[in-house]
Amino acid sequence: MLPSKTARRIAVVVKGYPRLSETFIAQEVLALEQRGLNLEIWSLRHPTERAVHPMHKAIKAPVAYLPEYLYEEPLRVLRGAVWSLRQKGFAATIRAFWRDLKRDFSANRVRRLGQAFVMAREMPAEVRHLHVHYLHTPASVVRYAALLTGRSWTFSAHAKDIWTTPDWEKREKMAEALWGVTCTAQGAAHLQSLSRPEQVTLVYHGLDLSRFPAAPESRLLRDGSDPLDPVRIVSVGRAVAKKGYGDLIRALAALPQDLHWRFAHVGSGELLNALKAQAKDAGIADRVAFLGSKAQPDIIALLREADLFVLPSKEAKSGDRDGLPNVIMEAASQGLAIIATDFAGIPEFIRSDVEGHLVPPGDWEALSNALNMLVRDPERRKALGSAAFARLRRDFSMEGGIDILEARLRAAIDSPAREPERV
Template sequence: MPTDRKIAVILKGYPRLSETFIAQELLGLEKAGHELVLIALRRPTDGKRHPVHDEIRADVHYLPEYLHEEPLRVLKGLVRSLPKPGFWKALGLFVKDLGRDLTRNRFRRFGQALVLASEWPGDPRWLHAHFIHTPASVTAYASVIAGTPWTCSAHAKDIWTSPDWELSEKLGRARWTVTCTRTGYEHLQSLTSQKARVHLSYHGLDLERFPRFDGEHSSRDGSDEADPVRIVSVGRAVGKKGYDVLLQALALLPEDLHWRFEHIGAGELTAKLKVLGSELGISDRIAWKGALDQTDVLAHYRTSDIFALACRVTADGDRDGLPNVLVEASSQRLACVSTAISGVPELLVDGENGRIVLSEDAKALSLALEQLIRDPEGRRRLGAAAEKRVRAHFDHHSSIEQLTTLFANEWKAA
């Protein structure tokens, strides 16, 4: 749906291998006729890119990641923002927020907003923040300074690690907010009186990039040492992914079963997980693949037998929403086992199209894995049902149409 409104999308970092759902949304909006400019708070740290990143046409601009690294740029932002009608109101909001969150991060957010409002890359007429924590803070301040409306996409960590007061105020300031799981949607709705401004919008999957798998998954059942069952997981090596629990579950599998586990992804806990694998005596059955692009990930889905992800809630409240990798794996008829966290049960129903166990329960996870390993026909049945659900309910075109309608309704009213 073409529009003369250019949207500045504020992102925490870009491009990021772990955020393909954002990249496919950006490309979808462009294909729908929206003109975008991307504003990132951090420069990329991944060594690779997904093919989708090369298809996005929008210009990318980077704000100072740390204010002390570009002091002149921040000072210019302050000088240029001072005459703007909304500067003093934004400063008042910042001071109020600072009283409840006296951190360097809070100063950084306001400094980045000054740079954004003063440089105004691409001369946008709308601001849209991806994530309701840091990017939304920068966006909210810049919106007040420049007098430009803003909207927001909230996801998982940003919801569950933000204080309620901050979420509530941002929900009141944004024209609308979308989020990608029912649990997140219900939580956000509970924090605002303007419930109609909060919308549930599943990211979905670009099914053109994950076409139907015409082949067949194997009949491996763990009995052949020369041809072990292949278990794969895709995700950053961070606490909320529960890889320590998954390794413990693998170590509990009966000795007569033959399996191999492959992990795809980078992350801060990789070294510790490798040590844990050695301590558990299973390191010779594990391959740590590191970060791979979408094409390689798709190939692994198709040659594996089981996808496993042991999602959990961490001590600070961080958790997944609905991990896109579960949707991806399901689209390839790959039997999945995961945990009853956040949006996972919105995709997988235990025994119908996957296996769901309680979080932190390594024994239950191990039993579910054992059952899947020993039962290739059961894996095929679950995988087929999962694919059917994904292709019926998780096509990302639906979310793009929903976003386009939300933007169009705002602009008609303007």
């Protein structure tokens, strides 16, 4: 017997929960929950950060954690496998898994099947639909679980998952999903080229401005001439290759000696120690502060006190790249002047010399010149910050995207359940 409409739920599947670097997911979950959708969260990994965003505390959806590594919970995995063996969709699931494994022979692939066994067994009957964030490993788990149980599924693709997942895998997953959304025009065009164009829709995350204080009415007109009151430069992002922080350290080190500035970085990441060493070797360690991970209120306070926001994103050697980083919109929410790279989804929001200043990705000299120019010109910073805030409020509010997701997810849970594919 099918559950009643009022009891029908949607499982939102994520790679890790909660994560400070994924406020866009928390914002979406909270907004959909506030609109009356009945959600639960399934995570492939346990949290690794102590700080928690206020939005995570406001979300009421229950959270379930899958075994991060199968050997850590062998009985749970075994129960899932035995249960799955008896399901109508088992043969179809194994066929899909075997095709995947032949092209990607890895322990990671086996782990996703084991996680899918556990999810399929433990997921309540009231869950009618699965919506997964990221088209790479989380979508593999959801795809296998959907094949096992006959549930429908959809996806939100973002950045790394688009650009580092093989085309064959993206094609096959998108062919089985009801639909998908992604957060940049560049990403949407790429995914549409691999599927039916109507299969993937551009939906910007946008920003819920009700969560942010009003932009400061004015900022001090620092111009880098006073050693006792240096210009404050800030960036927020993980210390990973695609964020380009090595280029930023080189750019800062090349600034003229008569320019007085301080730089603060917020975020954790694998390259953090290397960046600290680079700043020390460049002789600017006394001007640079690496603050580690911070909760959202602390980040907003830092943005409000800053004069300039910088994010030098670029493509990593692995192919990983940003989408449209939410933190750029968060900086705009505080009327902060922005320097970024003309790369990925960034120019979809920031038009160079209109809402900010864009430089070529990987060009530290151009970045240094842009910093030098804007540090010395507080009036120009004020104009750019005001324009970025106006564009954010006019074209990148959260509501439009949530309207689309709400309508599509409600249609998904109201559609008839499908029978799992038999042999």
